[in-house]
Amino acid sequence: MKEFSFSVPQDIIFGEGSIKKVEEILKKNNWCKPLIISGKNLTRLGVADKIIKLVEKAGCKAELFNEVEANPSVETVEKAALAFKESGADSIIALGGGSPMDVAKAVGIVAVYGGNIKDYEGGSKVPGKITPIIAIPTTAGTGSEVTAFTVITDHARNYKLTVFSYELIPQYAILDPELILSLSGPIAAATGIDALVHAIEAYLSKAASPFTDAFAEKAMELIGENLRSFTADRTNLLAASAMLTGSMFAGLAFAYARLGNVHAMAHPLGGFFNVSHGVANAILLPVVMEYNALSDKGRYKKIYGYLVPDRKVPEDFTPDLLIKVLKEMTVNLGIPKNLQEVGVTEDMIPAMAEDAMKSGNILVNPRQSTLEDIILLYKKAMG
Ligand SMILES: [Zn+2]
Numbered sequence: 001m002k003e004f005s006f007s008v009p010q011d012i013i014f015g016e017g018s019i020k021k022v023e024e025i026l027k028k029n030n031w032c033k034p035l036i037i038s039g040k041n042l043t044r045l046g047v048a049d050k051i052i053k054l055v056e057k058a059g060c061k062a063e064l065f066n067e068v069e070a071n072p073s074v075e076t077v078e079k080a081a082l083a084f085k086e087s088g089a090d091s092i093i094a095l096g097g098g099s100p101m102d103v104a105k106a107v108g109i110v111a112v113y114g115g116n117i118k119d120y121e122g123g124s125k126v127p128g129k130i131t132p133i134i135a136i137p138t139t140a141g142t143g144s145e146v147t148a149f150t151v152i153t154d155h156a157r158n159y160k161l162t163v164f165s166y167e168l169i170p171q172y173a174i175l176d177p178e179l180i181l182s183l184s185g186p187i188a189a190a191t192g193i194d195a196l197v198h199a200i201e202a203y204l205s206k207a208a209s210p211f212t213d214a215f216a217e218k219a220m221e222l223i224g225e226n227l228r229s230f231t232a233d234r235t236n237l238l239a240a241s242a243m244l245t246g247s248m249f250a251g252l253a254f255a256y257a258r259l260g261n262v263h264a265m266a267h268p269l270g271g272f273f274n275v276s277h278g279v280a281n282a283i284l285l286p287v288v289m290e291y292n293a294l295s296d297k298g299r300y301k302k303i304y305g306y307l308v309p310d311r312k313v314p315e316d317f318t319p320d321l322l323i324k325v326l327k328e329m330t331v332n333l334g335i336p337k338n339l340q341e342v343g344v345t346e347d348m349i350p351a352m353a354e355d356a357m358k359s360g361n362i363l364v365n366p367r368q369s370t371l372e373d374i375i376l377l378y379k380k381a382m383g
Pocket residue numbers: 142194195198263277281
C-alpha cells in the first residue's frame with residue numbers, strides 16, 4: 001500500500017439551526033469584525049441579514065460584501081479585498097455556494113500577504129496562515145467549506161486559475177440543512193451532481209488512499225440515495241441533511257485525493273463559455289467515465305451499487321451499465337445533455353483542451369491522457 005497522511009484541521013458543525021453557532025464562535029475566538037462575503041441572492045432571501053443579527057448578538061458588527069457572481073473573477077476578489085481592508089475586518093464569514101467561498105479564501109490570502117490573487121496561482125505560493133474563515137454553505141454542493149482550493153476566473157486569459165494550499169481550509173464549517181431548503185430545482189441538481197462527481201473522481205483518482213476512499217464511499221452512499229429525491233422536493237429536510245453531509249464528505253475526499261479529467265475539462269468550459277460548474281461536470285461525467293473504463297479495477301461496480309435502488313448490482317456487471325445510469329440520471333435531473341445545448345462551439349475546443357492539460361487533476365486521472373485525448377473527449381461531449 002502507498003504511504004498516506006490525513007488531517008482535518010477544522011471544526012465541522014452540523015445541525016438544523018446550527019448557524020446560531022456563529023455567535024459562540026466569534027466570542028470564543030475574539031473575532032468581532034467579520035466581513036460577510038456572499039452573493040445578491042442570499043441578501044434577497046434574508047439569509048445575510050440573519051447572519052448580521054447573529055453577529056450583533058455577539059456584541060459585534062458585521063460588514064457585508066454581496067457582489068460575488070457565479071465563476072467569480074479576479075476583479076471581484078480585488079473589490080472584496082478592498083471592502084475587507086476598508087472595514088478593518090478581523091475575520092471572514094463565507095456564506096453561499098462555492099463562489100463566495102472561493103472569493104473568501106482568495107481575500108483571506110491577499111488580506112494578509114498583499115498583492116493580487118494571480119500572484120498565488122499554483123500549489124505552493126501561500127506563505128502561511130490566512131485570515132480565519134467561517135464557511136456556511138448554502139448549496140450541497142461544492143464541498144468548498146472543507147477544501148484547500150480556490151478557483152478564480154481570470155477573464156483576461158479566459159482561464160480559471162487555481163490556488164492550492166492547506167492554509168486555505170476554513171477554520172469552521174457550519175452545515176445547517178435549513179439553509180438549502182430554498183434552492184431552486186436546477187441549482188439543487190447541478191450542485192448535487194458536482195458533489196457526486198467529487199466523490200467519484202476522488203474514488204477513482206491515482207492519489208486515492210484508504211482515508212479518502214472511506215469519505216468518498218460515504219459521500220456516494222448519501223448522495224446516491226438522496227440526489228433525486230432532494231431535487232424533486234427541496235423541502236425534504238432529511239434529504240437536504242444527507243446531501244449537505246454527503247457533499248462535505250466528498251469535499252474531504254477530494255481535498256486529499258484530488259479529482260480527474262471531468263474537473264480538468266469543466267474549468268475551461270466555465271472560463272470560455274461561463275457554463276456553470278455543476279452543469280459542465282454533469283455533461284462531461286458519462287463521457288469521461290466511458291473513457292476511463294479501460295482503467296477500471298472493479299470500482300465501477302461499487303459506484304454503480306451506490307447509484308441504483310436497493311444497491312442491486314447484476315452478477316454480470318460491465319462498466320457500460322454505470323455509464324447508462326449516469327446518462328439517465330442527468331436526463332432525469334433536467335440537466336442539458338451535451339455541450340452544444342449550453343452554447344459551446346467547436347472552434348474553442350483546442351484552446352480549452354490546452355487549458356485542461358494545465359490542471360493537476362489530469363495527472364491523477366486513472367487513465368493517462370494526452371492533449372489529443374482531451375480534444376476527442378470534448379468533441380464527444382458536444383453531442
Ligand atoms: Zn466541482
